[in-house]
Amino acid sequence: MRLTERIRYVGVDDMRTDLFERQWPLPYGVSYNAYLVVDEKVALIDTAAAGFEDELLSNIKNEIGDKKIDYLVVNHMEPDHSALQKVILDEYPDCEIVTNAKAATMIEGYYGITDGIKVVKEGETLPLGGVSLRFHMIPMVHWPETMVTWCEEEKTLFSGDAFGTFKAVDKNVTDTKSGIFEDYKAEMTRYYACIVGKYGAPVQAALKKLNGLEIKRICSTHGPVWENSIPEVIALYNKLSLYEANPGVCLAYGTMYGNTEKAALALAEAIRSRGIPCAVHDLTTENYSFALRDVFNYDTLILGSPTYNNGIFPPVRQLMEAVVDRLVKGRKFFAFGSFTWAAASVKSLNELATAAGFEILSEGMPFKQGYSDDKFDASGLASLV
Ligand SMILES: Cc1cc2nc3c(=O)[nH]c(=O)nc-3n(C[C@H](O)[C@H](O)[C@H](O)COP(=O)(O)O)c2cc1C
Numbered sequence: 001m002r003l004t005e006r007i008r009y010v011g012v013d014d015m016r017t018d019l020f021e022r023q024w025p026l027p028y029g030v031s032y033n034a035y036l037v038v039d040e041k042v043a044l045i046d047t048a049a050a051g052f053e054d055e056l057l058s059n060i061k062n063e064i065g066d067k068k069i070d071y072l073v074v075n076h077m078e079p080d081h082s083a084l085q086k087v088i089l090d091e092y093p094d095c096e097i098v099t100n101a102k103a104a105t106m107i108e109g110y111y112g113i114t115d116g117i118k119v120v121k122e123g124e125t126l127p128l129g130g131v132s133l134r135f136h137m138i139p140m141v142h143w144p145e146t147m148v149t150w151c152e153e154e155k156t157l158f159s160g161d162a163f164g165t166f167k168a169v170d171k172n173v174t175d176t177k178s179g180i181f182e183d184y185k186a187e188m189t190r191y192y193a194c195i196v197g198k199y200g201a202p203v204q205a206a207l208k209k210l211n212g213l214e215i216k217r218i219c220s221t222h223g224p225v226w227e228n229s230i231p232e233v234i235a236l237y238n239k240l241s242l243y244e245a246n247p248g249v250c251l252a253y254g255t256m257y258g259n260t261e262k263a264a265l266a267l268a269e270a271i272r273s274r275g276i277p278c279a280v281h282d283l284t285t286e287n288y289s290f291a292l293r294d295v296f297n298y299d300t301l302i303l304g305s306p307t308y309n310n311g312i313f314p315p316v317r318q319l320m321e322a323v324v325d326r327l328v329k330g331r332k333f334f335a336f337g338s339f340t341w342a343a344a345s346v347k348s349l350n351e352l353a354t355a356a357g358f359e360i361l362s363e364g365m366p367f368k369q370g371y372s373d374d375k376f377d378a379s380g381l382a383s384l385v
């Protein structure tokens, strides 16, 4: 598909993988975007995941017919984009790989390719004839070798995973239809929270580095090409990487026999009755990525866990560990949950939240055995607005 005379989309939609990285559900699929810059020389930017070789090659041939690819630019080595490098080299034996030194070692490590690699440095350019490509390193967004490729003449940023999102593109390769950014915002936030979330500081450094560019088009490796929503997309990344959140609550819980759940629903009702947004997630029936997304969305985290082996119920611990692992900052925190003989889950959760630097709203709401309204104590939540 033609984005401009020179820039073509040759990516693929994956509607058959259930779990991205074998852990993140894909209810709306995902795309692996690759692009061609067609000039006197032809450059392919990134490839796609294993299993999509025929589709990628056929998309390429549809754009350039029998013309050759001169360069394969490798922005990122995660196999969802690098898996088909060998397929491209087999089809186009004269094609030279263009990448940075760190990625070059990974190309050898993953695929055993050592020849025909042109190593570029920060700010180096590659002329293609009419236009040229310039490379900027954005380490740890979200791997050490990550870089972006900038085409000055087309004002186009090939950004790798940065500004990417779950949810296949279908016919929405570009965000020309109004409302596309809003359609993708939840999945973009979930992608960020799951995959990039730990790297807020490197994302900030990348945003500062790219700040001077007059960007007309962001071509990321997942989701739509951003043309009309660039300010919104950059603002979302800025906000997420600063761990800034909207007023509201992510209330996530686990339960074995329903007692902690009853308390969760009572708390959610009390919070919502005050006009405060409250997203509720049952971690025993839902993958924790959806709750993790809302930890990035909202400034208050409320976790419910029964006491389990003198500690936290494993599904709840999994979410809390994911939050800690992603260095989430500046959240208000409240915990609750049922126990039978010795309360431990709320205390353990409070300890983890304290270590993360969260503001503990109160001692929380541990309750003995069955839940009933007389055990309700949300006094700690009074300060929420
Ligand atoms: C394997 C297992 C381990 C448990 N460990 C503890 C414990 O260490 N201390 C405690 O007070 N209760 C413990 N419990 C009891 C639960 O906390 C209790 O069943 C609670 O009411 C469950 O809440 P729920 O209805 O929300 O699942 C344990 C229960 C199970 C099944």
Ligand SMILES: [Fe+2]
Residues within 6 Å of the ligand: 076, 078, 142, 161
């Ligand atoms: Fe990646």
Ligand SMILES: [Fe+2]
Residues within 6 Å of the ligand: 078, 080, 081, 161, 221, 222
């Ligand atoms: Fe990716």
